[in-house]
Amino acid sequence: MTTLDFDLHIIGGGIIGLTTAVKLQARGVKVTLLEANEIGQGASCGNAGHIATEQVFPIADASMLRHIPAMLFNPAGPLRLDWRYLPRLMPWAMQLLLNMRAEPFERIHQALSSLNQNSLQAWQDFANQWQLKDWVKGQGSLLTIENPNSVNPLIAHGKRLNDIGVTNEWLTKEALLEREPALQDNQLNALFFPDTGHITNLTAVINQLTVTFRQLGGHIVEHCRVLDATHSVDGIHLKTSQGAMIASKVMLSAGAHSKMLAKQLTGINVPLDTERGYHLMLPHESARLQIPVSSMDRRFIMTPMQEGLRLAGTVEYAGLEAPANMERAQVLLSLAQPMLNSPLNATDSKPWMGFRPSTADSLPVIDKIERVLLSFGHQHLGLTQAVVSAQMIAEYYFDEEHTIDPKPYQLARFK
Numbered sequence: 367m368t369t370l371d372f373d374l375h376i377i378g379g380g381i382i383g384l385t386t387a388v389k390l391q392a393r394g395v396k397v398t399l400l401e402a403n404e405i406g407q408g409a410s411c412g413n414a415g416h417i418a419t420e421q422v423f424p425i426a427d428a429s430m431l432r433h434i435p436a437m438l439f440n441p442a443g444p445l446r447l448d449w450r451y452l453p454r455l456m457p458w459a460m461q462l463l464l465n466m467r468a469e470p471f472e473r474i475h476q477a478l479s480s481l482n483q484n485s486l487q488a489w490q491d492f493a494n495q496w497q498l499k500d501w502v503k504g505q506g507s508l509l510t511i512e513n514p515n516s517v518n519p520l521i522a523h524g525k526r527l528n529d530i531g532v533t534n535e536w537l538t539k540e541a542l543l544e545r546e547p548a549l550q551d552n553q554l555n556a557l558f559f560p561d562t563g564h565i566t567n568l569t570a571v572i573n574q575l576t577v578t579f580r581q582l583g584g585h586i587v588e589h590c591r592v593l594d595a596t597h598s599v600d601g602i603h604l605k606t607s608q609g610a611m612i613a614s615k616v617m618l619s620a621g622a623h624s625k626m627l628a629k630q631l632t633g634i635n636v637p638l639d640t641e642r643g644y645h646l647m648l649p650h651e652s653a654r655l656q657i658p659v660s661s662m663d664r665r666f667i668m669t670p671m672q673e674g675l676r677l678a679g680t681v682e683y684a685g686l687e688a689p690a691n692m693e694r695a696q697v698l699l700s701l702a703q704p705m706l707n708s709p710l711n712a713t714d715s716k717p718w719m720g721f722r723p724s725t726a727d728s729l730p731v732i733d734k735i736e737r738v739l740l741s742f743g744h745q746h747l748g749l750t751q752a753v754v755s756a757q758m759i760a761e762y763y764f765d766e767e768h769t770i771d772p773k774p775y776q777l778a779r780f781k
């Protein structure tokens with residue numbers, strides 16, 4: 367199958383591939399989107415929907431190290447390692463540990479900040495342009511505590527963030543309960559982050575973007591897995607589950623599944639693994655909360671969505687092949703209930719597991735190398751950073767000046 371009449375083949379139709387596809391197609395690029403399953407059914411549909419611009423530090427930091435053993439030996443805890451996966455995880459985990467040192471930690475923090483500080487505005491502009499406004503909210507989010515020992519760490523966290531321009535407001539218990547009356551009065555204090563947002567219906571956003579992309583003339587091939595990519599003089603040869611294709615340019619955005627194709631397309635072995643996460647959707651609880659509420663002590667988030675209350679979180683290191691352990695999703699219910707002042711209705715609840723695409727330095731790869739564009743590895747922040755990443759890819763595509771310094775996200779850092 368010769369497909370050189372397209373300018374660009376995008377591999378992977380998650381939120382990263384889809385937002386970029388719309389942005390480029392709208393600017394006249396003829397895009398075809400190749401998706402192994404169905405558009406937007408990976409991590410992008412099951413995440414917590416939080417436009418988490420306040421998360422400007424890598425998830426893994428040195429202060430966590432002393433808690434890790436306790437977390438790992440608690441089967442219901444926020445962190446789980448499948449010990450059988452440890453040998454494969456080791457090289458990635460070692461790099462993750464090295465990145466907790468002061469110098470790389472600060473560099474990564476700066477790079478996350480650069481992406482996040484533009485993310486909410488970028489989402490809102492994108493939502494206005496492409497009829498997504500009903501589902502993209504910029505009403506802020508809360509980070510609560512209930513353990514008295516957490517008061518000082520929360521104060522310190524809020525101050526550290528305010529000092530670097532991530533605005534947040536300290537809430538007393540009264541102010542917190544006034545803002546979210548459904549919370550139990552065991553919640554002692556909170557930080558309110560006004561410049562964050564949430565998406566109330568990820569499925570609707572994905573469907574609307576899919577329709578828009580098609581209306582703009584974009585082409586989608588679902589159930590088309592790219593198995594192999596090789597460069598040749600006439601383009602990039604793609605071996606797919608639907609036959610062979612030749613692409614003049616390719617963008618790789620296959621989320622946690624990008625490692626092998628990145629190696630084939632660029633020769634570089636990216637330290638990419640997956641931090642599996644879970645959610646439990648409670649369809650009869652959509653009106654319980656106004657805005658996303660995260661618990662610092664319990665390490666999970668509750669996001670109000672049109673389809674219900676989504677309880678999400680946990681990190682599980684078990685690779686891409688091990689079956690989901692849906693008990694981890696059920697644990698989220700027992701974490702949520704004590705935070706709320708009346709019983710949750712868990713009838714018809716649905717568990718879910720998905721693959722966060724995580725590099726060992728917690729930064730995405732956003733780059734262009736000759737005919738290959740790359741946008742993957744957005745770890746815990748792929749929804750937040752999707753539109754900003756699409757903007758950066760458009761700047762690469764059209765050789766425009768970069769609005770964000772592109773260097774920290776370039777592939778060369780892994781050479």
Ligand SMILES: Cc1cc2nc3c(=O)[nH]c(=O)nc-3n(C[C@H](O)[C@H](O)[C@H](O)COP(=O)(O)OP(=O)(O)OC[C@H]3O[C@@H](n4cnc5c(N)ncnc54)[C@H](O)[C@@H]3O)c2cc1C
Nearest residue numbers: 378380382402408410413414416592621643747748749750
């Ligand atoms: C529990 C959980 C909660 C989260 N909460 C948040 C949050 O609140 N805020 C936030 O910003 N981020 C959050 N995230 C992270 C976010 O979901 C991801 O970073 C983001 O969805 C990654 O998007 P993606 O398009 O790169 O990957 P995906 O959504 O996984 O999409 C990749 C696509 O590529 C396809 N694909 C794979 N291999 C191939 C191939 N060979 N050929 C063709 N197609 C292929 C897949 O089928 C898939 O559709 C959360 C993640 C999880 C798991």
